[in-house]
Amino acid sequence: MRSPRLRRNPPPATTAAAAAPAPDQFRPGDLVEVLPDEPGYRGAHFPASVTASHANPRGYTVAYDGSGCPLGEVVAASQLRPRPPDAPRGVPPAEHAVVDAFKGGAWWVGVALGGGRAAAGGRVAVCFPETREVVEFDAADVRPHLEWVAGEWLSPENMGISKTMPYKKGTQVEVAKLEGNSVVAWFSAAVEKAIWKNSLLVDYNCSKNDGSVLPKEIVDLKHIRPHPQHASAIIFCINDEVEGFQGNGWWLGVITDVHPEFRYTFKAAHSGKEIQLDQKALRLRYDWTHDQWQQVTQMIPGLFYMLLPTFHNNVTKKFAKGSKVEVTSNDDGFHGAWFQGTALKYVNNKILVEYDALKADDEITPLTEAIEVQHVRPCPPDIPVTSGFNLLDEVDACWNDGWWVGVISKVNSGDRYMVYFRSSTEETEFGHEQLRLHCDWVGGRWMRASLVCCIFPEF
Incomplete structure (x- = not known):
């Protein structure tokens, strides 16, 4: 670890009055410790002595112990403290002191x-x-x-744990695995205790690849984050930044290929190795920044419209003739409804759609309409619900020739459910076969709506 003597400029010229130190400040010859603020020196205290003082801005010229350098360094007053009193040497400290x-x-x-x-x-x-x-x-x-502190020496034991410490004993967290200065993976752990200021003792919930237990570790707060509560995408896309579960940890990487039956090629960022993973072993990458989750590649509703120019270039491929699609409308009385149909062709930013259930004025011929691209989406994936729907599940109900977004308000017997529709404030009973889990088409991917709301509170 090198000295923080990064600046070799002599102290600025000052007047005789300015050079005189104010009462209770350091004076030439005082023994001090310098606490540098340069990156890489956090937690360092360099022994030095004061050689001169400066009033504007307030600071001191110091000479570091053992430097043998005739030039001093000017440091701000806030970076100096007296040397602490001598303590008995050679006495073993207590564990976690x-x-x-x-x-x-x-x-x-x-x-x-x-x-x-x-x-x-x-x-x-x-x-x-x-x-x-x-x-x-x-x-x-x-x-x-x-x-x-305020002119007196205090030990950490007397100062106690900061009330702002975000994690208490027993809190489930994830701990970063580092290679160099980079985070390459996250491992599940529980907080065993806080050790003053920014350090925590964690007990890992997982083991090494050979089955041996990961030892407890003392970790800086910046390498710890809460357990993610956000949703994973139901369908991932190529180039999605994700975390893949391998070796009992979540490793950072990217999707490089998509395969049938919800399998994907995952490329680890740290090693470049590729492996096929099931959808359940993948999650979108989020970073814990300023006490909130931020998706690395933001996929929010507004971004869908920003991507439209690129989307238009591929729309004939995505919605080729014969593709099954769903269409929504902003017309009064149709909010929250999706109607299934077949894409016939793409013309001038619109898709000609023939509906499956809606009829023309003659009540016989299938209705055909030219729909703007932003109101058309692929048909959502079929997500099996074998154990039944739960209270407050967000669902689509097959009703009035379309799928209408609602919420399970009551679970009845015989696989029957009451569904509440926000748009109309109505409540209706449906059978299990008339319902499906609701998904949203966000930024070119399918996401569970109830979980999307957790990610995007403004919904």
Whole structure:
């Protein structure tokens, strides 16, 4: 770990009055520790001494211990603290105590390990949660960690766990597997305890490929996320960014091919290896950012219209003559209804559709209409419901020559269900054979509607 001496500019010229330190500030000769804010130095405290002070902006020139460099570095006052009081050296810290370990000319904040991972022979094993490293140190190079707060030294034990810690004991989470600085997979775990500020002890719910148990691990908060609650797509598309379940973890990758019976070729992002996976072993990739889920490739209703130019180029292939389709309408009294038909041809951004059930004015000839592309979709997949529908399931009910979107409001005996229709505020009873699980055609894929609502709360 290298020194943070990244700037070699001499201190700015100041007047004699400005150079004089204010009361209760550091003075030349004071022994301090520098807490750099550059990336890669989080948790580091570099021993130094003050050589000069500056009032505007408030800062200090410091010389690092053992640097042998005549030039100093100007650091902001907020990056300095006094050196903590000396503590007895060589005393083994308690398990999971927050400590500082001396390495590369700095004291680095870590967590002391005990039990099977503790070092022996006067050495201490220290875990650094941000990098997931475990390093052994001489006991003399490990000290209790102290925080300088409002002019006094406090130990983590006296400060307690932050009330803003999002995960409590027993919370089910997913923990990132890292290769270098990149996340390559997510593994299921339970939080065993919080270890002050940004560190958590987690107990994995899965095992290694050889069947052995994954050991408990201390992990930085930034490498933990809640268990995803969003939906998986019912049908994936080529180039979808997904996570594939392999070896008891969810690995980042992409769909490269689509096969019959809901099977897909999954290409792992970290290795480039391809494998066929069933739909149940895949889920769309979401990132946990700013305490909310964000889909990596956003597929929202608005994006469907943004994709229309590309869609038009392929519409004759997607809705070739004879293709079975479903059509919706914005007309009053038809909201939430889909009518099945057959695509006859594509002309001027419209598809000529012959309906299966709707008739022309003579009540005999099938009705034919030219429908704008955005009101036409493929027929949804047939999703078997062998154990019956449940209360509040969002369904389509076969009614008045179409499929109407509703919600199961009551489960009756004999595979009978009451369905409530929001658009008309009516409630009607249907048999199991008259219902299907409702799906939405979103961004070129089928998604379960009730789960889509969880992803897109604005629905």
